[in-house]
Amino acid sequence: MTQRNRPPIVSFEFFPPADAAMEETLWLSVQRLAPLAPRFVSVTYGADGSTRDRTHQLVRRIKQETALTGAPHLTCVGASRGEVLDIARRYWEEGIRHIVALRGDPPQGAARYEPHPDGYAYGADLVAGLRGLADFDISVAAYPEGHPEAPSVDADLENLRRKVAAGATRAITQFFFDTDDYLRYRDRCVASGINVSIVPGILPIGRFQQVQRFAARCGAKVPASLAERFAGLDDDPDTRRLIAANFAIEQVSRLRRHGVEEFHFYTLNRAELTYAICHALGLRAATAGGAA
Numbered sequence: 001m002t003q004r005n006r007p008p009i010v011s012f013e014f015f016p017p018a019d020a021a022m023e024e025t026l027w028l029s030v031q032r033l034a035p036l037a038p039r040f041v042s043v044t045y046g047a048d049g050s051t052r053d054r055t056h057q058l059v060r061r062i063k064q065e066t067a068l069t070g071a072p073h074l075t076c077v078g079a080s081r082g083e084v085l086d087i088a089r090r091y092w093e094e095g096i097r098h099i100v101a102l103r104g105d106p107p108q109g110a111a112r113y114e115p116h117p118d119g120y121a122y123g124a125d126l127v128a129g130l131r132g133l134a135d136f137d138i139s140v141a142a143y144p145e146g147h148p149e150a151p152s153v154d155a156d157l158e159n160l161r162r163k164v165a166a167g168a169t170r171a172i173t174q175f176f177f178d179t180d181d182y183l184r185y186r187d188r189c190v191a192s193g194i195n196v197s198i199v200p201g202i203l204p205i206g207r208f209q210q211v212q213r214f215a216a217r218c219g220a221k222v223p224a225s226l227a228e229r230f231a232g233l234d235d236d237p238d239t240r241r242l243i244a245a246n247f248a249i250e251q252v253s254r255l256r257r258h259g260v261e262e263f264h265f266y267t268l269n270r271a272e273l274t275y276a277i278c279h280a281l282g283l284r285a286a287t288a289g290g291a292a
Contacts, residue, residue, distance in 0.1 A: 016054035075104025
């Protein structure tokens with residue numbers, strides 16, 4: 001099979017459910033997407049560590065009840081170095097080998113990020129600590145449009161370089177909607193000597209207003225042309241889903257034409273759009289094993 005015709009490599013992100021109804025929706029989504037044989041499925045972690053136990057429970061359930069590789073998020077926020085390493089050590093003892101290592105966001109209500117006095121200050125420090133503990137597969141975050149707190153795009157790129165030098169295996173980008181932003185960023189990473197895969201993070205648009213709020217928080221641009229596609233559809237979920245799928249398929253298809261062969265989907269615990277996009281990419285349950 002040629003590289004052009006080979007199905008892409010994918011991974012999916014979920015977040016811990018807050019109640020029984022959300023847990024049922026999540027688990028149905030996990031079961032729907034599992035036959036696509038993702039490289040891993042990540043599970044998010046609350047900004048202030050508030051979902052720590054639920055993250056652990058979900059990753060453990062994924063490992064016990066599926067053939068999927070679970071990848072918990074782990075952050076620097078609200079914990080000492082020892083506490084963070086204790087969590088990582090427990091994951092390793094339970095057979096969990098992949099961690100998404102992040103600095104983490106400030107707790108709700110905090111004006112800015114403040115490192116724990118006895119903790120890891122930044123993502124690169126956390127990566128180094130995990131690498132010193134065990135041979136984890138470590139994913140880190142990357143920002144094609146720059147992290148909103150970074151003084152410059154160059155400074156943000158230097159931060160990614162430090163995380164890779166500390167031992168990161170790959171970088172997963174913040175979601176973006178302008179494909180050129182990703183392609184320029186990938187070129188800059190290569191020119192800077194960053195030699196790990198820069199995996200594009202894809203956010204299927206279920207509810208446009210929700211996505212606008214996400215984008216405002218993380219500094220991602222929402223093109224006017226995209227807003228126009230969803231204008232007037234607040235009470236028309238069926239048409240929104242069709243447009244969302246079409247836009248994301250356009251996005252990932254163009255990325256593939258530029259040589260991208262791996263994608264990370266922010267599912268928001270819903271399977272329908274992600275499954276449709278993967279199908280359009282040529283990923284099938286019967287062929288997914290060769291992609292992973």
